[in-house]
Amino acid sequence: MPVSEPTQSGTEPTAQHFRARSPFIIGGTALTSLLFAAHFFNDLFSGTLAALLPTLQLRFGVSELTLAVFVACLSFSSSVLQPLFGAVADRLGRRLVAAAGVIVTSTFLSLIPAMPSPILLIPLLLVGGLGSAAFHPAGTALARQAAKAKGGLALGIFSAGGTMGMAFGPLVIGLFIINGWLDYSPVLMIPGVILGLLIYLLLPPQPRSQEGSHTRLFDLELFRGPVGQLCLAGVLRSIAWIAIVNGAPLWLVTTKGLSATDPVVFWTITAFTASGAAGGIIAGLVEARFSRQALVTGTMLLAVVPLAALLASQPGSFVYFTAVVLAGMLTNGGLPIMVVAAQDAAPRAVSTASGMMMGLTWGTAGLLYLGVGALQESIGMQAAMWLSILPLLPGALIAYLVLRRLA
Helix, strand or coil: CCCCCCCCCCCCCCHHHHHCCCCCCCCHHHHHHHHHHHHHHHHHHHHHHHHHHHHHHHHHCCCHHHHHHHHHHHHHHHHHCHHHHHHHHHHHCHHHHHHHHHHHHHHHHCCHHHCCCHHHHHHHHHHHHHHHHHHHHHHHHHHHHHHCCCHHHHHHHHHHHHHHHHHHHHHHHHHHHHHCCHHHHHHHHHHHHHHHHHHHHHCCCCCCCCCCCCCCCCCHHHHHCHHHHHHHHHHHHHHHHHHHHHHHHHHHHHCCCCCCCCHHHHHHHHHHHHHHHHHHHHHHHCCCCCCHHHHHHHHHHHHHHHHHHHHHCCCCCHHHHHHHHHHHHHHHHCHHHHHHHHHHHCCCCHHHHHHHHHHHHHHHHHHHHHHHHHHHHHHCHHHHHHHHCCCHHHHHHHHHHHHHHHC
16 A cells, blocks of 8 residues: 655645545544544553552562552553654654554553563563553544544543543453453453554555654653643642552552452442543533633542542442542543643644653653552551542642643
């Protein structure tokens, strides 16, 4: 399939530009659905790691801080490097980067439960996470390109794919744990490999950028400007999210007395992350009715209430799961709007801005989770969980100030 020449403006041709030239091109709803599915299976493994933490602690006999190192390794490689891969995607084309990303992620991270020692698990997480770092910025830019309009809704749907993957990851790996199937976990790579191949075969090849119009691999101006400031707000928001997703299973087992195989452990992560996906879609649907600063700031501030109720209620009760659902919706609801705002603020580096918001924020929060793990050891799980929701407050203030200037 030949690569077309760049357009006069130096931007990538749309799907319509290629449709008449190749029978293997998809766009619109079909492309959105393919990217949703790829994002689902790419991020499914983040959910499996969170649910595996109590099992890994029992198997390896390691501390909470060591478990936090596992989380930080995956967060660093899969998230912090996303702006770099975003710049690579802007240069070389998004199809190849997105396809290779989901294949690498699925192949390596499906092996997590089969690792015989923590020493081998660390490099596996680092290498496998690189695939996710490549997929996210390229996939985000492709999703926005497929939508043409209603960017908040398009990003909400794409974001929901990953969040739903994280939601179902605990249920999938929980089934493997309960039935003693962990040795067969490599079969989980199959859907991601197939979807990666479909992305490569069905999407049009994007041409290289014109000479002199390359996106810089490290754009300091993006970090200094509103995109970087939105990233800071996103980091503070992500700390609360990561602390619940990764801390709740340990909190339920060590503080609340549940067993590592109790269904409440798996359903807590699933309900929290699935409702987070719904929150992102709802925010995209009402984007036209409310200002971006109201949506982002309001959801972050309101999230503190159900998060507190979650920690204060009896695990497994109606009040508990109601709080889990509301907390997930509100904590994640404003993320797609923040990503769209960052893309609009950097129109010549859309993939890079996407990588910063979808990756750098999560990765930095993941590294900061080492501090949460240290707190869990020093002051106990309960107190550490309470402290981990407080960053939402300054995050909401920073987001409000930045989005008000961009309005």
